[in-house]
Amino acid sequence: xxxxxxxxxxxxxxxxxxxxxxxxxxxxxxxxxxxxxxxxxxxxxxxxxxxxxxxxxxxxxxxxxxxxxxxxxxxxxxxxxxxxxxxxxxxxxxxx
Amino acid sequence: xxxxxxxxxxxxxxxxxxxxxxxxxxxxxxxxxxxxxxxxxxxxxxxxxxxxxxxxxxxxxxxxxxxxxxxxxxxxxxxxxxxxxxxxxxxxxxxxxxxxxxxxxxxxxxxxxxxxxxxxxxxxxxxxxxxxxxxxxxxxxxxxxxxxxxxxxxxxxxxxxxxxxxxxxxxxxxxxxxxxxxxxxxxxxxxxxxxxxxxxxxxxxxxxxxxxxxxxxxxxxxxxxxxxxxxxxxxxxxxxxxxxxxxxxxxxxxxxxxxxxxxxxxxxxxxxxxxxxxxxxxxxxxxxxxxxxxxxxxxxxxxxxxxxxxxxxxxxxxxxxxxxxxxxxxxxxxxxxxxxxxxxxxxxxxxxxxxxxxxxxxxxxxxxxxxxxxxxxxxxxxxxxxxxxxxxxxxxxxxxxxxxxxxxxxxxxxxxxxxxxxxxxxxxxxxxxxxxxxxxxxxxxxxxxxxxxxxxxxxxxxxxxxxxxxxxxxxxxxxxxxxxxxxxxxxxxxxxxxxxxxxxxxxxxxxxxxxxxxxxxxxxxxxxxxxxxxxxxxxxxxxxxxxxxxxx
Numbered sequence: 001x002x003x004x005x006x007x008x009x010x011x012x013x014x015x016x017x018x019x020x021x022x023x024x025x026x027x028x029x030x031x032x033x034x035x036x037x038x039x040x041x042x043x044x045x046x047x048x049x050x051x052x053x054x055x056x057x058x059x060x061x062x063x064x065x066x067x068x069x070x071x072x073x074x075x076x077x078x079x080x081x082x083x084x085x086x087x088x089x090x091x092x093x094x095x096x
Numbered sequence: 097x098x099x100x101x102x103x104x105x106x107x108x109x110x111x112x113x114x115x116x117x118x119x120x121x122x123x124x125x126x127x128x129x130x131x132x133x134x135x136x137x138x139x140x141x142x143x144x145x146x147x148x149x150x151x152x153x154x155x156x157x158x159x160x161x162x163x164x165x166x167x168x169x170x171x172x173x174x175x176x177x178x179x180x181x182x183x184x185x186x187x188x189x190x191x192x193x194x195x196x197x198x199x200x201x202x203x204x205x206x207x208x209x210x211x212x213x214x215x216x217x218x219x220x221x222x223x224x225x226x227x228x229x230x231x232x233x234x235x236x237x238x239x240x241x242x243x244x245x246x247x248x249x250x251x252x253x254x255x256x257x258x259x260x261x262x263x264x265x266x267x268x269x270x271x272x273x274x275x276x277x278x279x280x281x282x283x284x285x286x287x288x289x290x291x292x293x294x295x296x297x298x299x300x301x302x303x304x305x306x307x308x309x310x311x312x313x314x315x316x317x318x319x320x321x322x323x324x325x326x327x328x329x330x331x332x333x334x335x336x337x338x339x340x341x342x343x344x345x346x347x348x349x350x351x352x353x354x355x356x357x358x359x360x361x362x363x364x365x366x367x368x369x370x371x372x373x374x375x376x377x378x379x380x381x382x383x384x385x386x387x388x389x390x391x392x393x394x395x396x397x398x399x400x401x402x403x404x405x406x407x408x409x410x411x412x413x414x415x416x417x418x419x420x421x422x423x424x425x426x427x428x429x430x431x432x433x434x435x436x437x438x439x440x441x442x443x444x445x446x447x448x449x450x451x452x453x454x455x456x457x458x459x460x461x462x463x464x465x466x467x468x469x470x471x472x473x474x475x476x477x478x479x480x481x482x483x484x485x486x487x488x489x490x491x492x493x494x495x496x497x498x499x500x501x502x503x504x505x506x507x508x509x510x511x512x513x514x515x516x517x518x519x520x521x522x523x524x525x526x527x528x529x530x531x532x533x534x535x536x537x538x539x540x541x542x543x544x545x546x547x548x549x550x551x552x553x554x555x556x557x558x559x560x561x562x563x564x565x566x567x568x569x570x571x572x573x574x575x576x577x578x579x580x581x582x583x584x585x586x587x588x589x590x591x592x593x594x595x596x597x598x599x600x601x602x603x604x605x606x607x608x609x610x611x612x613x614x615x616x617x618x619x620x621x622x623x624x625x626x627x628x629x630x631x632x633x634x635x636x637x638x639x640x641x642x643x644x645x646x647x648x
Contacts (some may be wrong), residue, residue: 009143009147011122011123011194012123012150012194012195013147013193013194014143014144014146014147014148014193014194015146015147016145016146044140052129055124055125057125057131058143059129059143075575076573076575076624077514077572077576078145078579081145081514081515081523082145082146085146086146086515086516086525087515087523088443088515088525088526088529089524090176090177090178090190
């Protein structure tokens with residue numbers, strides 16, 4: 001079973017957030033709490049449910065990650081883009 | 097342009113305050129996300145990959161300069177300084193905060209704008225020929241009828257919860273610049289032999305997972321009966337359209353399953369028994385709306401402006417821009433100018449707040465204060481005096497809005513793709529950027545001629561890949577981005593759906609594939625006058641398959 005972190009979008013602005021080890025919803029994937037095994041993952045899901053009830057985040061879900069020399073890396077490309085933001089410069093169609 | 101009356105104004109203001117209360121209740125916890133989601137979607141507010149996204153309606157792609165300045169202001173104050181013009185002639189802001197959205201909608205209401213009918217299973221914001229009111233050969237301004245449809249469809253109680261979203265487009269020329277055949281309903285304004293105004297009514301087109309070209313179910317419908325006939329179509333669909341399967345819920349599936357003849361019979365039967373006079377607008381009301389779209393006060397000018405002609409002959413760069421980005425106007429001495437939002441290497445459809453403000457100023461100076469949004473993600477100033485074209489060209493060049501590529505290979509449609517969209521499987525914009533950079537040589541672009549490349553990041557086809565001369569569809573293969581290519585699609589009056597040329601290409605190979613397709617075309621065309629699409633229709637896919645796959 002792959003390591004997992006829980007992610008969501010923050011209610012107030014939709015920002016991509018991850019649950020950190022100290023129970024905060026943070027924008028940096030590096031600070032995410034990484035769950036190994038089913039029990040730890042279930043604890044993340046429960047924390048996500050509490051954050052939904054507490055109006056902090058929307059639609060939390062687990063993602064699979066690898067931990068390597070470059071830190072925490074989501075396995076799916078979609079999640080890598082969520083973690084880093086759009087792969088293009090913003091605005092105006094200008095070359096960046 | 098249409099100006100709101102007291103009813104329109106009150107309706108939009110009421111909607112803003114209603115949404116303000118809904119947002120407050122969401123933030124206070126009275127509403128769950130499940131309860132709030134349909135409410136926010138009715139106001140154009142999506143939750144995307146990285147943030148909320150607000151989609152603002154630009155009915156039939158027409159903006160006043162004041163409206164465009166307001167969009168620039170919102171981009172600056174509430175977003176990140178830019179907006180994205182879409183294939184639905186709308187504008188999307190990619191980074192609004194939830195708590196700000198009622199204020200954004202209130203600001204929009206000040207200039208008669210809103211985000212109604214930009215989401216949900218309703219009749220969506222109606223689209224039109226972006227050259228409406230200016231195009232040579234036009235029967236009459238199709239926006240008259242778009243506005244009638246807008247007023248009829250907004251909050252229509254019977255059609256607010258259809259099986260699925262519903263898109264209507266209207267044109268009034270032989271040339272189709274609004275992709276009628278890939279809409280749920282396409283309406284082409286025409287006159288019959290007696291000179292009576294009417295519509296060719298096409299139904300059941302669409303892209304997405306199951307692309308279908310709309311069928312003409314009525315070659316001529318008297319214009320005065322437009323609304324009752326639309327009601328008959330919508331009622332038939334609302335009653336018989338599938339609600340049990342999202343992928344089979346569009347009207348195109350219904351038309352296909354019962355057959356176009358039977359569908360037509362059902363619509364006609366429904367229509368015959370309707371009380372037309374209770375639905376169709378009285379002539380006085382049609383005239384009232386028509387008056388809003390009276391031509392602007394054009395000057396009486398000679399057909400060709402001598403100064404313009406002289407400059408065009410003497411300045412090759414200006415001539416190149418005129419050839420690609422300027423179209424004939426129905427009024428002597430005037431021209432239609434398309435502003436390219438496709439700078440080479442840029443993001444298709446994006447405009448900064450500074451560009452929006454500057455375009456608003458140029459519209460005031462040169463085009464009666466009116467701006468158009470095209471479904472190909474460009475802007476247009478449609479009433480420009482030929483004698484002003486030189487000065488306008490200089491101003492646009494300073495704004496990076498004068499790339500002479502309209503209709504050419506780098507005028508690429510691309511959906512937001514996986515860089516923004518939560519539905520996407522692959523990125524679209526970076527592919528468009530790489531193709532654009534590879535093809536940016538202006539002599540080569542001109543030499544290749546008309547070529548429409550359209551890129552979607554998923555099968556929902558917001559990037560119109562099915563009707564691209566070269567269509568590119570992003571797919572996810574085991575976590576990697578791949579791109580499937582279709583050839584021979586077209587969204588114009590000779591509409592056709594592209595055919596898959598073969599196995600998908602990796603992201604690295606997709607630019608090579610496009611260049612190989614272009615090289616194959618150049619080697620096989622009868623001459624520069626044979627466009628890519630015509631050549632493809634003559635020679636078929638085999639030479640392209642051979643070039644793309646034989647050696648690999």
